[in-house]
Amino acid sequence: MARFKGPRLKIMRSLGVQLPGLSRKKWDERKAYPPGMHQGRHRKKVSVYGTQLREKQKLRFNYGLGEKQLRRFVDMSFQMRGNPGENLLQFLERRLDNFVFRAGFASTIPAARQLIVHGHIKVDGKRVNKPSFLMKKGHKVSLHEKAAKFNHVQASLEQLALVRPEWIGFDEGNKDATVVSLPNRDSVPFPIEIGQVIEFYSK
Structure with a gap:
């Protein structure tokens, strides 16, 4: 489908x-x-x-x-x-596109998927262009330098669509997000x- x-x-x-x-x-x-x-x-x-x-x-x-x-x-x-x-x-919660959305880099999952497939997302310093990539505990996600300047990315970070869940740690200074624990049913x-x-x- x-x-x-x-x-x-x-x-x-x-x-x-x-x-x-x-x-x-x-x-x-x-x-x-x-x-x-x-x-x-x-x-x-x-x-x-x-x-x-x-x-x-x-x-x-x-x-x-x-x-x-x-x-x-x-x-x-x-x-x-x-x-x-x-x-x-x-x-489902550990998918990279969902993680980018829940971390606040994008306003929706489709918007997060677009950032990923265009090469604007890095996991542990390496570009990952697969939205289905499964995040693990300790993985750190950051934006490519160019993407950090996008207006829609900055707007999303300033006004989060959802409160970040407890399993995602966010560094306001470096603008990166880390998997601090695995998500559970309450994360949905x-x-x-x-x-x-x-x-x-x-x-």
């Missing part, structure tokens, strides 16, 4: 949740029904499959993943020790029933 390039607010309204990684804009929560001319008046009761699909779509759209990418992370999560759901969330910045996602892929 190709990466979604349509109206982001429409997706968040459809799922009924704010996805900070997808867009900095907020949908009007007074319209607590999905897009459409009937304003949710003819909605049917959501099935078990529908609930599982919705939770899975939250992850896919927030982290900007294709179906094959998400499935690969799910498979990796089952191969690790521990709870597959917790493992999956940790993998939106409500997610991860058990439903695991059940979706367990069929």
Whole structure:
């Protein structure tokens, strides 16, 4: 499945949740029904499959993943020790594009991905252009000298889209960020029933 390039607010309204990684804009929560001319008046009761699909779509759209990418992370999560759901969330949070976003270098994950693929991000002093690169404890991320002067990067650092999580340490002087611990379920910045996602892929 190709990466979604349509109206982001429409997706968040459809799922009924704010996805900070997808867009900095907020949908009007007074319209607590999905897009459409009937304003949710003819909605049917959501099935078990529908609930599982919705939770899975939250992850896919927030982290900007294709179906094959998400499935690969799910498979990796089952191969690790521990709870597959917790493992999956940790993998997604440790992606470099998400780390760049959560550290404050970019206002959204798509914006962070653009910085990475254009070679503006360094991990431990070396350029990394793969958004799917998995961060490890102790890894340090910094901006290329040119990128540090970008107006949108400076604006993002001055006005963070989200409060930095505890697992990310930030040096205000050098403008670099370090993985001080591994993320956990509480690190995810939106409500997610991860058990439903695991059940979706367990069929």
